[in-house]
Amino acid sequence: MKQLFLWVVFLMVCSGIAQENFKIYYQETADGFLVVADNKEYAPVSAELNLKIANLTSSQGDKKIFVIPAQSKAYPITELTVIDRKKPIKFGFATTYNFGDHELKTYDQDYAYNLPFGTGETFWLTQGYNGSISHANEYALDFKMPIGTKIYAAREGIVVDVEESFSKRCTDQSCAKYNNYITIYHPDGTFAEYTHIKKGGAKVEVGDAISKGQFIGYSGDVGWATGPHLHFIVYTQQIKSMKTIPTKFRIGEGKEAVQLQEKEQYTRAY
Ligand SMILES: [Zn+2]
The missing domain is CATH 2.70.70.10 (Glucose Permease (Domain IIA))
Incomplete structure (x- = not known):
């Protein structure tokens, strides 16, 4: 059994995305947690994830911005691995998200x-x-x-x-x-x-x-x-x-x- 103290999860929406269409949540794994997202929208959704963790490491390091493809379920964002199993774990996150690919650099300028x-x-x-x-x-x-x-x-x-x-x-x-x-x-x-x-x-x-x-x-x-x-x-x-x-x-x-x-x-x- 993991000792888990869940910090408050803030959800900040700054878009026209209905709450039932996008969510970030976690699944327990053998080594910790997998943070995943459901995106029921018909466009990609970009999310900024601010993790608050103690006694866990994130497979994505300090990366904060993630692009979740349209129509995806349980899309993996980051794996959190327990550092010391004898110590308590703390885990919480805040998210901000919106339609679109935040990392989009080019588009068809001659269309x-x-x-x-x-x-x-x-x-x-x-x-x-x-x-x-x-x-x-x-x-x-x-x-x-x-x-x-x-x-x-x-x-x-x-x-x-x-x-x-x-x-x-x-x-x-x-x-x-x-x-x-x-x-x-x-x-x-x-x-x-x-x-x-x-x-x-x-x-x-x-x-x-x-x-x-x-x-x-x-x-x-x-x-x-x-x-x-x-x-x-x-x-x-x-x-x-x-x-x-x-x-x-x-x-x-x-x-x-x-x-x-x-x-x-x-x-x-x-
Ligand atoms: Zn006008």
Whole structure:
């Protein structure tokens, strides 16, 4: 029998991950413990694990950040081995976690995104990268479009988060918490968010595999917005911060993919 004094386990969540979808726990082994994680999400989850141990050594040394693959069960994080079996053991940990691969260094910078609306349709880009209304220091795009415009995936991936329950809208940041959105995880580790969709306007669910150009939902005027539009971002996600990234779009047959410019109108021509 091991003498185990379990220290308090803190759980700190800083993401939209539901508590039942991710957990870190331990299993007893012949030599000590194996710390493992369950990740029911459809994207990798990165976790920072701060161990508090006495009379145990960790097979991962001082390593603190771990990336747990999507849809994994009892994924091994670190083995803790008892140093002296005659002495009491102390063991506790605190975790912080979020969607995404915290260690992602590269992604496809040349990917040619589709415009996120229907073929033959034309919309104004009312705010572009670093736009002065609400996009300071952000690579975000606002396409002005009437409520109920069909939105099509700019890139293939898997739906990892959907919020479509809100209807409130106001023009200041206090309404950001009412944003409705669809989040899609891309094969290169980046995410796209399609924001301000109408209440009940998502036509996809978490876990759906999405092809490029697939209809995903209806635009709206919900959350932090000054009028009906689609706010579109692509980003990389670290445990405590997200970073929006610039992307290129294919805007016409045979044309090279380009970054979109504020106050231009764009037609999806193919
Ligand atoms: Zn915006």
